[in-house]
Amino acid sequence: MxxxxxxxxxxxxxxxxxxxxxxxxxARIINLGYAMMGNRHDAEDVAQEAxxxxxxxxxxxxxxxxxxxxxxxxxLNLCKDHLKAKSRHARPTDEExxxxxxxxxxxxxxxxxxxxxxxxxMREAIxxxxxxxxxxxxxRHLQGLEYEDVSTITNVPADTVRVRAYRAREMLRESLxxxxxxxxxxxxxxxxxxxxxx
Amino acid sequence: MKKxxxxxxxxxxxxEVNQSETKRLQQKLEADGRMRSEYEQLKKVVKDxxxxxxxxxxxxxxxxxxxxxxIKRPKP
Numbered sequence: 526m527x528x529x530x531x532x533x534x535x536x537x538x539x540x541x542x543x544x545x546x547x548x549x550x551x552a553r554i555i556n557l558g559y560a561m562m563g564n565r566h567d568a569e570d571v572a573q574e575a576x577x578x579x580x581x582x583x584x585x586x587x588x589x590x591x592x593x594x595x596x597x598x599x600x601l602n603l604c605k606d607h608l609k610a611k612s613r614h615a616r617p618t619d620e621e622x623x624x625x626x627x628x629x630x631x632x633x634x635x636x637x638x639x640x641x642x643x644x645x646x647m648r649e650a651i652x653x654x655x656x657x658x659x660x661x662x663x664x665r666h667l668q669g670l671e672y673e674d675v676s677t678i679t680n681v682p683a684d685t686v687r688v689r690a691y692r693a694r695e696m697l698r699e700s701l702x703x704x705x706x707x708x709x710x711x712x713x714x715x716x717x718x719x720x721x722x723x
Numbered sequence: 724m725k726k727x728x729x730x731x732x733x734x735x736x737x738x739e740v741n742q743s744e745t746k747r748l749q750q751k752l753e754a755d756g757r758m759r760s761e762y763e764q765l766k767k768v769v770k771d772x773x774x775x776x777x778x779x780x781x782x783x784x785x786x787x788x789x790x791x792x793x794i795k796r797p798k799p
Contacts, residue, residue, distance in 0.1 A: 644774040
């Protein structure tokens with residue numbers, strides 16, 4: 526059953542069908558929150574709130590729109606609200622939580638699929654991106670959406686979304702591979718120096 | 724690196740380059756070690772991003788539906 530049919534059923538009072546939409550999009554929405562906020566508990570809370578808000582708004586939802594884009598919009602706005610409030614009521618990121626553990630494996634997050642060094646560094650680097658770059662990057666690369674869809678969700682022209690995603694990639698590249706840049710800078714300086722001597 | 728070359732790299736990462744652009748990119752990558760290295764790093768960034776994931780808690784849908792049952796059903 527496609528999204529539009531399920532939405533139609535929910536709109537005519539068959540609310541039991543809503544579970545199908547939650548099953549279909551829960552991983553995407555939780556992982557959107559996780560990449561945006563860096564804490565899986567916040568990600569789960571925000572995702573739950575997003576699904577509840579979407580349910581409440583179904584009566585007004587126009588079937589011409591894409592349910593997934595609308596749901597992403599709701600979730601992304603909630604993530605941004607959460608990030609704004611974060612300085613006041615912050616939960617630590619998963620990185621910070623892991624650093625505070627005493628090494629007892631029982632304490633460690635049981636649902637983390639990946640807890641290796643690389644994904645930790647990547648998550649940390651994503652969390653340091655400016656929010657506007659982060660949202661474009663996460664929607665494009667973690668969620669695998671086309672720039673046009675990201676544009677609809679963020680309400681920003683596709684060209685702007687594209688530039689933001691490009692800048693985010695560059696910033697991540699620089700933060701994850703700083704030594705490589707140093708190598709090329711030093712190499713260029715040496716070559717320049719050589720040229721002068723000759 | 725020139726702005727145009729940078730843009731070409733990013734468009735290639737998105738799979739948006741045509742045949743002649745692909746050829747141009749290959750030539751540039753062969754000639755420029757720094758550009759090649761940046762391209763490889765950018766590809767790695769995009770690839771590694773997919774590793775940042777968590778599982779959905781097994782009772783997630785149940786919890787959402789419990790919440791939705793507490794509110795009035797949506798009416799057209």
